[in-house]
Amino acid sequence: MSDPRSPGESVAGSAVPPAERLLNLVIALVNTSVSMTKQQIRRGVAGYADAPSAEAFERMFERDKDTLRALGVPIVTVDAGGHSDDVGYRIDNEAYALPPVELTPAELGVLALAAQLWSDKALRADVSRAMTKLRAAGNTEAEDALAGLAPRVRAVGDAYGPLLDAVTQRRVVRFRYRAANSGAVAERRVEPWRIAARGGGWYVVGRDLDRDAARVFRLSRIEGRVRLGARPGAFEPPAHVDVDAALGVVGAPRTAVLAVVPERASAVRARALPSPADDGGAAGSGRVPRAPQGYDVVAVPYTSTTTLAEELAGYADAVVVLAPEKLRGEVVRRLEAAAGLDRLGGPGLGPVSGPGPVSGLGPVSGLGTAAQDESESEGEGRG
Amino acid sequence: MAERADDRLVRLLGLVAYLDGHGPVPVADLAARFGVSEQKIRDDVDQLWVTGTPGYWPDDLIDFDADAVERGVVHLTNARGLTRPLRLGTREAVALVAALRALLDSPPVQADATRAQLVGSALAKLTAATGEAASAVDVRLGHGGDPAVVAAVTTAVAQGRRLRIRYVNAADVVGDREVDPARVLTQDGAGYLLAWCHRAVGRRTFRLDRVLAAEVLDEPVDAERVAEVGGDVDVAASVAGGGDGEAAEVTVTFAPQARWLAEDVASQAVTELGGGVFAMRVRVTNPAWLRSVLLAAAPSVLAVDPPGVAAEVATAARHALDAYRASQGAS
Numbered sequence A: 001m002s003d004p005r006s007p008g009e010s011v012a013g014s015a016v017p018p019a020e021r022l023l024n025l026v027i028a029l030v031n032t033s034v035s036m037t038k039q040q041i042r043r044g045v046a047g048y049a050d051a052p053s054a055e056a057f058e059r060m061f062e063r064d065k066d067t068l069r070a071l072g073v074p075i076v077t078v079d080a081g082g083h084s085d086d087v088g089y090r091i092d093n094e095a096y097a098l099p100p101v102e103l104t105p106a107e108l109g110v111l112a113l114a115a116q117l118w119s120d121k122a123l124r125a126d127v128s129r130a131m132t133k134l135r136a137a138g139n140t141e142a143e144d145a146l147a148g149l150a151p152r153v154r155a156v157g158d159a160y161g162p163l164l165d166a167v168t169q170r171r172v173v174r175f176r177y178r179a180a181n182s183g184a185v186a187e188r189r190v191e192p193w194r195i196a197a198r199g200g201g202w203y204v205v206g207r208d209l210d211r212d213a214a215r216v217f218r219l220s221r222i223e224g225r226v227r228l229g230a231r232p233g234a235f236e237p238p239a240h241v242d243v244d245a246a247l248g249v250v251g252a253p254r255t256a257v258l259a260v261v262p263e264r265a266s267a268v269r270a271r272a273l274p275s276p277a278d279d280g281g282a283a284g285s286g287r288v289p290r291a292p293q294g295y296d297v298v299a300v301p302y303t304s305t306t307t308l309a310e311e312l313a314g315y316a317d318a319v320v321v322l323a324p325e326k327l328r329g330e331v332v333r334r335l336e337a338a339a340g341l342d343r344l345g346g347p348g349l350g351p352v353s354g355p356g357p358v359s360g361l362g363p364v365s366g367l368g369t370a371a372q373d374e375s376e377s378e379g380e381g382r383g
Numbered sequence B: 001m002a003e004r005a006d007d008r009l010v011r012l013l014g015l016v017a018y019l020d021g022h023g024p025v026p027v028a029d030l031a032a033r034f035g036v037s038e039q040k041i042r043d044d045v046d047q048l049w050v051t052g053t054p055g056y057w058p059d060d061l062i063d064f065d066a067d068a069v070e071r072g073v074v075h076l077t078n079a080r081g082l083t084r085p086l087r088l089g090t091r092e093a094v095a096l097v098a099a100l101r102a103l104l105d106s107p108p109v110q111a112d113a114t115r116a117q118l119v120g121s122a123l124a125k126l127t128a129a130t131g132e133a134a135s136a137v138d139v140r141l142g143h144g145g146d147p148a149v150v151a152a153v154t155t156a157v158a159q160g161r162r163l164r165i166r167y168v169n170a171a172d173v174v175g176d177r178e179v180d181p182a183r184v185l186t187q188d189g190a191g192y193l194l195a196w197c198h199r200a201v202g203r204r205t206f207r208l209d210r211v212l213a214a215e216v217l218d219e220p221v222d223a224e225r226v227a228e229v230g231g232d233v234d235v236a237a238s239v240a241g242g243g244d245g246e247a248a249e250v251t252v253t254f255a256p257q258a259r260w261l262a263e264d265v266a267s268q269a270v271t272e273l274g275g276g277v278f279a280m281r282v283r284v285t286n287p288a289w290l291r292s293v294l295l296a297a298a299p300s301v302l303a304v305d306p307p308g309v310a311a312e313v314a315t316a317a318r319h320a321l322d323a324y325r326a327s328q329g330a331s
Helices: A018-031 A038-044 A054-070 A105-115 A121-137 A160-169 A243-247 A305-313 A325-339 B005-020 B027-034 B038-049 B066-070 B090-105 B113-130 B147-159 B223-229 B235-241 B256-264 B287-300 B307-326
Strands: A075-079 A087-091 A149-152 A173-178 A185-198 A201-208 A213-218 A222-228 A254-260 A296-302 A319-323 B076-078 B137-140 B161-168 B174-187 B190-197 B202-207 B211-220 B248-254 B269-272 B278-284 B301-305
Touching: A018 A038, A018 A054, A018 A087, A018 B005, A018 B038, A038 A054, A038 A087, A054 A075, A054 B005, A105 A121, A105 A149, A105 B090, A105 B113, A121 A160, A121 B005, A121 B027, A121 B090, A160 A173, A160 A185, A160 A201, A160 A222, A160 B090, A185 A213, A185 A243, A201 A243, A213 A243, A296 A305, A305 A325, A305 B287, A319 A325, A319 B307, A325 B287, A325 B307, B005 B027, B005 B038, B005 B076, B027 B038, B090 B113, B090 B137, B147 B161, B147 B174, B147 B211, B174 B202, B174 B223, B190 B223, B248 B256, B248 B287, B256 B278, B256 B287, B278 B287, B287 B301, B287 B307, B301 B307
Parallel strands: A149 B174, A185 B137
Antiparallel strands: A075 A087, A173 A185, A173 A222, A185 A201, A201 A213, A254 A296, A254 A319, B161 B174, B161 B211, B174 B190, B190 B202, B248 B278, B248 B301, B269 B278
16 A cells, blocks of 8 residues: 555545544454454445445455555455355454553653654554553553654655555555766666665665666655555565765764864864874875864764865865865865856856766765854854 | 545454453544544444344444443444454565664664564564564664764653753854753654754754754753644755745756755755756755755755855865865875
8 A cells, every 4th residue: 555545535426434434344353253354344244235236335444454554454255165255355354453561651742752753644644543542442641751852854755655555564665766977867676675865865776777776865866656466575675784884974984184274163173082193003104195284183083084174165264174085085076176166157157077976875964954044143054 | 535445444353353352432532543533433333233254234233332332332232253463464564564673773772771672572472463574664763963962862862851962053154052842753864953042042953963062951941832833844944944044045956966955955946957967946044054065065066146145166176176175294
């Protein structure tokens, strides 16, 4: 099943609301002594008699079955004989119930806060149903043990529903994708292993079937619908999927040696190692450029060259990278392009840049949600 | 918009399972527990009353004590077998477990052992109950900020005490200020402190990774002012929506490589120009911020309007390149 959709959506002319029909079906299948065939359901369960034709009933019943299964209702089929018409349905009462969850009031409060995490409509709907079930199971009232915290993850968009189904059912997906470097849109076929959110972006990690290699796709670059392959269990994901490694969020921790104008770039200085002088090895075997006169020297740990280069270029002459050379080169490349900005013509006449972000994903932190100050000198900002 | 049938069904099933174990329960209590209006609960009871097993004779139906309902109390007398709460569906378990894992890993929770223990135990109980590996979705909230700063800030919020912070703003100016903290917001890539700032005499948002030092003071916060700061703020939207500084509109045209900027920067409008090239209009209240964005993304910038902005950035870049040349000696 995939979003957006309206489970149990009312059929034209139907008198019984979908929620009532679904509830009647659940009660019937919970209480049936053995099982019920489709015909028994059509004749007996309130709401199904509204279906104007056999085909309409068939569609209605299939959709209701999918809806209930997605909600966790364990509908099982019972093969009663040789004819397909004899297939019976019942609810597995053993599997129906939520196992006891003895949550303390504080723990229920934690769940309620976690439920607030999602900004996305589909995820909010999923999580609010989960909370309804947990509230029905418990005696406790939630207690706000984490007062003052407000975690948020931005909306993921329409691709989430089908991708999640594909990950959990191990189906191959196809979608049209806008490449980060060229902007070109092409069809991709992927075995999706995991959906991930990092630094405001949503990604799917998996194997690109045409390139026969692990790849990361940003969900916001997927154009149009995600289509699922017909076969569940079509692939076996690796036992361990390292999302951060795939995204290039974590690399080997490295150290940058920076010359910084006194009193400037305090946000960078705040991350500096205690004693830069001891970190001579960071520069490798080559000789390190000298700090310009009057600059302080600090050593700052980092993992992503692209992300740090973007941050440091933003400081202009307040920070000069001394080492490593690759980081220095990345910053200089940005500054050289920036030095030519006043000679730009119209769109398309500017410098055609070299390679894009190293991972092809853009920075995962770095500039991120670039929020400005609320006023000229107060509040937060990103630089 | 009408309520989705599956959402309603889950509440109807939950109501019956809850009522089955609890005798008579006031409508108001049910409304609070399930987070809906009292009218919705009454509608739900009316719905349940006509639902049951095939045949639908009086004994087949879910039943309530009618007298109790008159008095605003719901008393279930026949549950028709729906006595147990329904287990979580895969998507529901995934959404909740992924949220708890993200919360557990987040700096504000990690900053305090009691909090981390609490979130950890909630996660363990839920994972045990759902039986889901639930690893399909993996979410990390942004890190950033000195752990000592995060610990001090979250402590001050929890205890309602004033904070003294040393903060470096986007214009790279450091200042000390006292604030009444209201909330710690973790949004997308970063953590923010929402507070009443005594220096600015107003509500301010501070990025945690720009708070250089924080000290919890003995003085309690002014509850009224903290309430004024408000609960939920979309940081990016609050910036785009207002601000008291002089705002200028700047339009920047980017090559396709800078696509991530269109996704990450709070802009007024993004116009597609074909071939992946796009123009982004931003409302700038802080020129230092725009300058740093343009310096960072310069290789992908195709045009800047008004041109004066580009000239300033180019001048800053030439000064920076001079500094690089001055450092070149040994390299």
